[in-house]
Amino acid sequence: MLREFQRLAIGFGIAVILVTGLASFGTSADQPEQVIKITAKKFEYSPAEVTVKKGVPVTLEFTSLDRVHGFNCPDLGIRTDIVPEKANRVHFVPQKAGTFEYHCDVFCGDGHEDMTGKIIVAE
Numbered sequence: 001m002l003r004e005f006q007r008l009a010i011g012f013g014i015a016v017i018l019v020t021g022l023a024s025f026g027t028s029a030d031q032p033e034q035v036i037k038i039t040a041k042k043f044e045y046s047p048a049e050v051t052v053k054k055g056v057p058v059t060l061e062f063t064s065l066d067r068v069h070g071f072n073c074p075d076l077g078i079r080t081d082i083v084p085e086k087a088n089r090v091h092f093v094p095q096k097a098g099t100f101e102y103h104c105d106v107f108c109g110d111g112h113e114d115m116t117g118k119i120i121v122a123e
């Protein structure tokens, strides 16, 4: 009786491992995360224009080369401070295709207003 229960339990355990393993394999194969590095300095982002794929998770990783900047993309609902000597990350899953402008929202000097870029979400 006990033996049978053990066999069942082991069988169940193996099934769970297989299913979760397959599931995570499926996700990572279909939707590799897009990691994009962007540097910020007075008064530009580099690259200023990035293209991502709709439905695929994105991590934007910002590095500042001089001072504190901001990253704000209201249409995608994402923002972060960009602090020097820190990896400043935002994570999102683009749900709609299009071109979305972003800008620096931490005043950084005379060219601050021109510190902008674009995120292009492709189908």
Ligand SMILES: [Cu+2]
Pocket: 069, 070, 104, 105, 106, 107, 108, 109, 112, 113, 115
């Ligand atoms: Cu600024």
